[in-house]
Amino acid sequence: MARTTLESWMKAQSIPAPLARIFAMTADCGIEISVALRVATASGQNGKAGSVNVQGEEQKALDIVANDIFLRRGAASGVLSAMVSEELEDIWPVEAAGPDARYALVFDPLDGSSNLEVNGAVGSIFSVLDIGKAAGVTKEDVLQTGTQQVAAGYILYGPATVLVLTTGESVTMFGLDEVAAEFVLVEDGVQIPVEANEFAINMSRYHQWYAPTRGFIEDCLSGKDGPLGKPYNMRWCAAMVADLHRILCRGGVFLYPEDEGTKARGGRLRLMYEANPMSLIVEAAGGAASTGTTRVLSIEPSDLHQRVGIIIGSRAEVETACQYYADRARPYP
Known part of the structure; x- marks a missing residue:
């Protein structure tokens, strides 16, 4: 049976081109961060960075690495006019975003980074907002209710790297094939059991x-x-x-x-x-x-x-x- 990649899934689902580029960009961030996490212990990057973020929390070296990966790849996506990170105090405008850039990416680059020193699971979380303009993005533009989100997702870095996406209608799960460096479909239409113990x-x-x-x-x-x-x-x-x-x-x-x-x-x-x-x-x-x-x-x-x-x-x-x-x-x- 032929497997379904993230790219082929987006085509089959007719995901709009700008949103498909954002999904592909966040997937690439996940692949790069996954590699950084795999080599962190040997490279000495799983410890404290010696700095604090805007929340007043002590940063890990990989908090900074993951944040920089998102900023770099997001700026190159061509569809983002602004990025808003948990690690930064203010909105990070994308310079020369281009006339088609109308979205903001709001993200936590490395959730649970206190787990890094014990080789525990961590992740990245992101939200996509339609700002409607390519420049001059303000806080008022970004401060939208959760119902206004265009899409959201997370990447879990555990024994396997998993990408979960939604546009608000259904939830789809992908797993990273590390050899091919691409995400492949694991489950479409994920449903949470109504009750559990x-x-x-x-x-x-x-x-x-x-x-x-x-x-x-x-x-x-x-x-x-x-x-x-x-x-x-x-x-x-x-x-x-x-x-x-x-x-x-x-x-x-x-x-x-x-x-x-x-x-x-x-x-x-x-x-x-x-x-x-x-x-x-x-x-x-x-x-x-x-x-x-x-x-x-x-x-x-x-x-x-x-x-x-x-x-x-x-x-x-x-x-x-x-x-x-x-x-x-x-x-x-």
Whole structure:
């Protein structure tokens, strides 16, 4: 049976030429970053860079490498008028973008980079926005709701390198053939199981959680004799891409809600670089994404680096977790 490459899939799906160029560009970024990760230990690049990003977080050398790869390849794509990175404070305009450049790429070049020193899974996340102009892109142009995203995707760098794409209608998964240096189709029309018995959360924040979060997790842990009527397993990869990829494949719920420690910032994860693109993917696969009280994709962004709380994954599991926020009269231990 003939295999389907990313290029042939895009032709068969009649992906518009500008968007196809963006998908091809992000795939090339993924291939280059995958190679950089494979040789990082031997080259000494998996440690700290000795600098901090705009978020005030200590950067790894590979954070900078991955960011530079996206900026370089994005600038050469011919269809981007601006790029917005988690690692940069402001919009990065693409010089001499050309008259057909009307899109912005919003991206987290290396999600979960704290895993690098232990050879854990990391990833890249991206969102495509239609800016409608080739020059003079402003923050107001970029601060669009998640529902306005033209496309989104992520690349998971694990035992295999996997590319996941959506235009908001369905979700498609590709795997990297390292010998041929090209992505090939793994599954089209990916669907998340409606319910599952796994949750992913950073348990170290237990004493900072709001009562609804604590109540939901404690009920998950109470097993089949508890209110939820089934035993749950806990999983935590410390990289959103890795945790959400597992959920995309076999269901579950990922929680990084606002808590006492993050309420001053509105949450922990970034709306534009992480929550919005992942929510578009998950909803297109039949799942759901909420802050606990609000659909993530409906949030009106106010800042490029705005943070939010998020509960995302299998629809029934997200709805159950959100019910704990709606039912504030319930007593929690």
